[in-house]
Amino acid sequence: MSMSLTKVREHRTIIIVYFILFVLVVISAFSSEIFLRPRNMANILRQAVGIGLVSIGQTLVVLTAGIDLSVGSVISLTSCLTAGLMMGRNSMFLPVTALVLAIGLAIGFMNAFLIIKTGISPLIVTLGTMSIIQGGALVYTNAAYGEAAPLLVSFAWGQLGAVPVPFLLLVGVGAAGIFVLKRTPFGRHIYALGGNEEIARRSGVKTDRVKVFTYMLCSLTAVLTGLFLAGRMGMGDPLIGAPYMLDSLVPVLVGGTLLSGGKGGLSGTFAGIFILTVLSNALNLMGVSGYWQWIVEGAIILGAVAFYEKR
Amino acid sequence: MRPGKGGTPGSSLHGDKGTAVTANIFEMNGISKTFPGVQALDKVDFACVPGEIHALVGENGAGKSTLMKVLAGAYRLDEGEIHVKGKQVSFSSPKDAQVNGISIIYQEFNLIPELNVAENIFLGREPLKMKGFVIDNEHLYQRSKELLASLEAGINPHEKVKNLSVAQQQMVEIAKALCLNADIIVMDEPSAVVSGKELESLFRIISSLKKSGKSIVYISHRIDEIFQIADRATVLKDGKLVGTVCPKEIEKSEIVRMMVGRSLGRTFPKKERGEKKEILSLKKVCRGKVLKDISLKVYTGEILGIAGLVGSGRTDLARVIFGADGFDSGEMLFEGKDVKWFNPKTAISDGIGFVTEDRKTEGFVGCLSVKENLTSLILPEISKWGWIDAAAQDETAEACVEQFNIVTAGLEQEIQYLSGGNQQKAILAKWISAGPKLIIMDEPTRGVDVGAKVEIYQIIRRMAKEGKAVIMISSELPEVIGMSDRIAVMHEGRLMREISGLDATEEQILMMATGQVKENGTDHVHESH
Numbered sequence: 001m002s003m004s005l006t007k008v009r010e011h012r013t014i015i016i017v018y019f020i021l022f023v024l025v026v027i028s029a030f031s032s033e034i035f036l037r038p039r040n041m042a043n044i045l046r047q048a049v050g051i052g053l054v055s056i057g058q059t060l061v062v063l064t065a066g067i068d069l070s071v072g073s074v075i076s077l078t079s080c081l082t083a084g085l086m087m088g089r090n091s092m093f094l095p096v097t098a099l100v101l102a103i104g105l106a107i108g109f110m111n112a113f114l115i116i117k118t119g120i121s122p123l124i125v126t127l128g129t130m131s132i133i134q135g136g137a138l139v140y141t142n143a144a145y146g147e148a149a150p151l152l153v154s155f156a157w158g159q160l161g162a163v164p165v166p167f168l169l170l171v172g173v174g175a176a177g178i179f180v181l182k183r184t185p186f187g188r189h190i191y192a193l194g195g196n197e198e199i200a201r202r203s204g205v206k207t208d209r210v211k212v213f214t215y216m217l218c219s220l221t222a223v224l225t226g227l228f229l230a231g232r233m234g235m236g237d238p239l240i241g242a243p244y245m246l247d248s249l250v251p252v253l254v255g256g257t258l259l260s261g262g263k264g265g266l267s268g269t270f271a272g273i274f275i276l277t278v279l280s281n282a283l284n285l286m287g288v289s290g291y292w293q294w295i296v297e298g299a300i301i302l303g304a305v306a307f308y309e310k311r
Numbered sequence: 312m313r314p315g316k317g318g319t320p321g322s323s324l325h326g327d328k329g330t331a332v333t334a335n336i337f338e339m340n341g342i343s344k345t346f347p348g349v350q351a352l353d354k355v356d357f358a359c360v361p362g363e364i365h366a367l368v369g370e371n372g373a374g375k376s377t378l379m380k381v382l383a384g385a386y387r388l389d390e391g392e393i394h395v396k397g398k399q400v401s402f403s404s405p406k407d408a409q410v411n412g413i414s415i416i417y418q419e420f421n422l423i424p425e426l427n428v429a430e431n432i433f434l435g436r437e438p439l440k441m442k443g444f445v446i447d448n449e450h451l452y453q454r455s456k457e458l459l460a461s462l463e464a465g466i467n468p469h470e471k472v473k474n475l476s477v478a479q480q481q482m483v484e485i486a487k488a489l490c491l492n493a494d495i496i497v498m499d500e501p502s503a504v505v506s507g508k509e510l511e512s513l514f515r516i517i518s519s520l521k522k523s524g525k526s527i528v529y530i531s532h533r534i535d536e537i538f539q540i541a542d543r544a545t546v547l548k549d550g551k552l553v554g555t556v557c558p559k560e561i562e563k564s565e566i567v568r569m570m571v572g573r574s575l576g577r578t579f580p581k582k583e584r585g586e587k588k589e590i591l592s593l594k595k596v597c598r599g600k601v602l603k604d605i606s607l608k609v610y611t612g613e614i615l616g617i618a619g620l621v622g623s624g625r626t627d628l629a630r631v632i633f634g635a636d637g638f639d640s641g642e643m644l645f646e647g648k649d650v651k652w653f654n655p656k657t658a659i660s661d662g663i664g665f666v667t668e669d670r671k672t673e674g675f676v677g678c679l680s681v682k683e684n685l686t687s688l689i690l691p692e693i694s695k696w697g698w699i700d701a702a703a704q705d706e707t708a709e710a711c712v713e714q715f716n717i718v719t720a721g722l723e724q725e726i727q728y729l730s731g732g733n734q735q736k737a738i739l740a741k742w743i744s745a746g747p748k749l750i751i752m753d754e755p756t757r758g759v760d761v762g763a764k765v766e767i768y769q770i771i772r773r774m775a776k777e778g779k780a781v782i783m784i785s786s787e788l789p790e791v792i793g794m795s796d797r798i799a800v801m802h803e804g805r806l807m808r809e810i811s812g813l814d815a816t817e818e819q820i821l822m823m824a825t826g827q828v829k830e831n832g833t834d835h836v837h838e839s840h
Contacts, residue, residue: 184446188426188430188437188446195426199421200435202421203434204406204435262423262425263425
């Protein structure tokens with residue numbers, strides 16, 4: 001009895017976010033008859049992929065008490081390079097994918113390296129690298145450019161029955177993330193680092209190594225989002241990632257992960273991802289302007305974080 | 312098993328070597344460590360045999376913690392040698408010391424609150440399976456359960472550390488040390504955070520660890536505890552070794568004498584007083600667990616010294632008087648008026664000043680200039696229509712700098728770049744210029760060089776002479792005795808007794824502060840005039 005009560009208290013945040021998601025779905029279902037149709041559901045799942053992938057990486061970074069503002073520019077750069085180098089050739093699909101993934105890893109390594117070596121806060125470091133990478137993308141092309149390989153396009157638009165193929169990627173990455181956080185030493189050390197870096201170090205956690213891997217994984221998820229967006233658009237866009245710089249934080253925060261690190265996790269982020277996509281979809285269906293969506297989104301972030309901070 | 316010989320007070324550890332029955336598990340020889348301006352350790356020798364509880368005692372600042380931090384690899388030593396299990400070692404990090412079987416349990420625990428007990432015990436050394444990719448949770452919880460059971464701790468390994476009591480967290484720390492296979496466990500003032508029943512069970516565990524052959528270094532300044540559990544006690548004073556003794560062979564007062572006994576210098580001004588009238592009176596004031604039935608009278612024209620160990624409630628008392636904290640029951644009269652200040656602001660406007668212990672975070676605004684800091688409490692007086700009168704501000708600040716002999720490159724200098732002594736003088740000047748009737752000073756000379764100390768003592772005495780009431784909290788007994796007209800000693804939230812500042816001795820105060828003299832709240836000794 002008392003055990004289950006502690007369990008409830010322990011998972012209170014998760015219970016609350018999933019309850020909010022549930023209420024949102026019910027309200028949406030009542031306000032629009034289109035909402036529950038399979039086609040619209042598939043649409044929501046596909047929309048969740050872009051924001052979802054990158055916010056999984058962002059969750060890991062935030063758990064270490066860090067932040068990665070460079071993800072938006074990594075998405076933009078990936079989108080341009082992918083379309084620009086593939087130029088509609090399936091033969092280039094694998095080499096280009098490998099290349100952009102490698103670039104992502106390099107950027108993540110660089111972010112962590114600068115944070116560790118200079119001692120500058122992650123906010124400033126990634127703000128700087130964000131600007132550099134964004135500039136790089138714009139130097140490469142200052143307008144929509146290139147053509148994604150048909151393989152990538154069919155991946156982005158593919159359906160497996162009622163389920164969009166890219167959604168399976170999101171589920172796979174998410175499941176891998178949860179496994180890493182819950183079951184591996186690396187995952188536990190992410191929490192320890194966010195809880196108290198000095199104590200973690202004194203306990204023998206290789207804190208620098210944990211940081212390097214975390215930022216590399218985060219950039220990697222940004223590259224995956226960039227690849228997906230390039231496939232969905234069919235071409236590259238040097239500014240497509242810009243909104244993700246801050247948007248990638250929204251599911252993390254709404255999902256109950258604290259910006260101060262050490263507390264939270266991916267199951268909350270998952271709820272956060274769907275709260276956002278369902279909200280945006282429902283408001284669209286109701287014919288509410290996109291600007292209003294911003295206002296509602298902002299209110300949800302403030303409400304959620306104020307709620308978590310209180311406890 | 313008892314170590315061979317305790318030695319008489321004053322004899323050094325070297326005397327031990329000849330008669331030692333068991334080889335030392337570790338030895339520290341001629342350890343010296345200097346911090347800028349302080350010789351923290353001066354050629355100290357210290358050693359332990361297996362299965363021994365060795366107390367390390369001394370006053371605050373005697374060098375106990377520094378010595379243990381050197382042993383644990385947290386500090387590099389300047390001079391001396393450390394041998395562990397017969398091998399000479401040189402630790403460059405806490406990890407090195409851990410590998411050699413040394414674990415230290417600090418007063419601030421090294422636990423991550425958001426992780427659970429078992430995760431904390433094994434943090435950084437998780438048992439693995441599946442080729443080292445995955446944590447072996449089964450083993451982790453099983454082993455944690457065994458460790459906690461061996462300590463009879465009754466703690467659920469799945470519980471998050473943040474939900475544990477301090478005493479339970481201490482058990483987790485011990486489990487962590489055992490999990491590291493430590494042979495030498497250093498405990499830094501464990502009794503500072505637990506007491507009563509919890510302390511008894513801690514002692515039981517320490518004794519059983521001893522039986523299993525572990526060596527325990529027990530840092531404390533509480534004499535009773537040392538006599539209760541220690542096989543030997545090494546006394547440090549001012550960074551120097553006083554001697555190693557066997558508590559069972561000597562009197563308590565002997566150790567107290569070893570800890571303190573030093574002569575007072577001529578640093579203190581003559582005890583001249585101002586006009587005396589009662590200004591503040593506390594009757595049976597209680598606040599939670601930190602203040603119990605405090606009754607106290609404060610008079611103008613004199614200095615009331617408050618002595619006691621860290622955590623005895625001295626600062627809590629000051630905060631209650633200043634209105635920074637409230638109190639649960641009791642009565643506080645200021646100038647005969649019943650007051651229950653809601654915040655420091657009302658206390659300040661009623662004429663109370665508070666020079667806090669930690670000047671960097673509570674005493675001044677480091678990035679503002681000397682003059683802005685000096686005038687921060689009197690802005691209304693130097694303002695017209697809500698605008699600060701620059702000329703009046705400069706004038707006031709200049710007067711302060713001159714009167715209090717504050718050495719600064721100029722009024723515009725950021726206060727954080729002043730020396731500790733000058734910062735402290737500036738803070739005193741700031742409060743005095745606000746014209747308080749009662750001023751409370753918490754450790755007014757902490758981190759201040761000797762020259763500035765003397766100046767600060769003169770400033771404090773001058774205030775009393777001018778008819779202000781002064782309350783001075785200090786951990787330095789010579790300072791309390793040298794400065795105070797009356798001394799109130801606190802122990803675990805209670806006011807033990809008031810004594811006259813004229814004939815008080817350090818031993819007398821320390822006996823009361825460590826709870827060896829029965830409390831006697833009503834029997835205030837009023838000093839002769």
